[in-house]
Amino acid sequence: MGSPLDFLLSELRERGAIPFDRFVYLSLYHPEFGYYTGKRLLNSPGEDFFTAPELSPLFGRVVASFIKRKIEELSLPPVIVEVGGGKGFLAKDLIEYLNPREYYFVERRKPPWWLGGKVKWLRGLEELPGSLEGVVVSNELFDAFPFKRILKMGGELYEVFVVEREGRLAEELRPFRGELPCEPEEGCEYPFFIGWEEFFRALAGKLRRGLFITFDYGGSCREVASKRSFRAYREGRLVDDYLDGVGETDLTADVDFTRLRGLLAGAGFEEVLYKPQSSFLLENGIERFASPAELPQVLTLLVDMGRRFKVLAGQVG
Ligand SMILES: C[S@@+](CC[C@H](N)C(=O)[O-])C[C@H]1O[C@@H](n2cnc3c(N)ncnc32)[C@H](O)[C@@H]1O
Incomplete structure (x- = not known):
């Protein structure tokens, strides 16, 4: 295989243009050069x-103590499914504090070697056993699905496509006539994530009884649609030239929790929690778990991440 650019250009020559969600999918999950699935990310913390x-x-300690309480309250077996566990740090902490009977690690990329035989690696929810009882958890999963970019200009909606111009990737706006959960405001952009419906359908098909809990950045439909919530990061920095660094650039956007909550309810879950991550961490006693030396991390978790991130949880069965 040639470079990521060659691959994209050959697809563009065949198709003429690709919708932005296809560009995100290839940039993040192409088996050779995808940002997550290629060889770029090692498994150390804070690379990008x-x-x-x-x-x-x-x-992880606070999440584990919440899960432990829920397992007791709902008389669930100690079975954990983590989706999109990435480098495995949450898995490590949850396994240490919960000592679960099973820990299913549902990921597109291989789990780190040091998790050893403690986790069962599955590539998708469909590989889980049926009639499952337990807890399904994820952190920063939904922001990593492919998404369309729909923007509003002069009162009209447009969708971003990627095209070829003189051997380079470029963007083209095309009129958008589909349905949106939320319309962007003038001059703003709505990230329309693809694959969330299928995810909840698969989850509902597998989890017979249990809890689903997810953490991510984002807010209500209105909040997400009142800015340009799409972002590209390379080596930890926000970049604008995301068309040039395919495979080295993380593409993401804020999560529309109004839509996510609707999908969770539609999948038969009763919502038990939706709040800022900071409130969740405080209510579940983060200060009890922290040593004085850990105060800077507590502040980052509560103040910086805590306000931007939300937690959503639902019960089924
Ligand atoms: C932003 S990273 C978060 C990693 C980890 N949860 C953390 O908090 O450090 C998103 C991860 O979700 C994974 N992912 C995205 N879509 C997925 C899907 N449909 N099923 C399983 N994993 C997925 C990606 O491979 C990536 O490792």
Whole structure:
């Protein structure tokens, strides 16, 4: 295989243009050069970004204590499914504090070697056993699905496509006539994630009884649609030249929790929690788990990440 650019150009020559969600999918998940699935990311914390479990085991400890209480309250077996566990830091902390009977690690990329035989690696929810009882957890999963970019200009909606111009990738706007959960405001952009419906259908098909809990950045439909919430990061920095660094650039956008909550309810879950991550961490006693030396991480988790991130949880069965 040639370079990521060659691959994209050959697809563009065949198709003329590709919708932005296809560009995101290839950029993040192409088996050879995808940002997540290629060889770029090693498994050390904070390579290009710090997620909460990479920042500190405190996050995992608080999540574990919440899960432990829920397992007792609902008389669930100690079975954990983590979706999109990435470098495995949350898995490490949850396994340490919960000592689960099973830990299914549902990921597109291979789990780190040091998790050893403690996790069962599955590539998709469909590989889970049926009639499952337990807890399904994820951190920063939904922001990593492919998404369309729909923007509003002069009162009209447009969709971003990627095209070829003189041997380079470029963007082209085409009128958008589909349905949206939320319309962007004038001059703003709505990230329309693809694959969330299928995810919840698969989840509902597997989890007979249990809890689903997810953490991510984002807000209500209105909040997400009132800015340009699409972002591209390379080596930890926000970049604008995302068309030039395919495979080296993380593409992401804020999560529309109004839509996510609707999908969770539609999949038969009763919502038990939706709040800022900071409130969740405080209510579940983060200060009890932290040593004085961990105060800086507590502050980052509560103040910086805590306000931008939300937690959503639902019960089924
Ligand atoms: C932003 S990273 C978060 C990693 C980790 N949860 C953390 O907090 O450090 C998103 C991860 O989700 C994985 N992912 C995305 N879509 C997925 C899907 N449909 N099923 C399983 N994993 C997925 C990606 O491979 C990537 O490792």
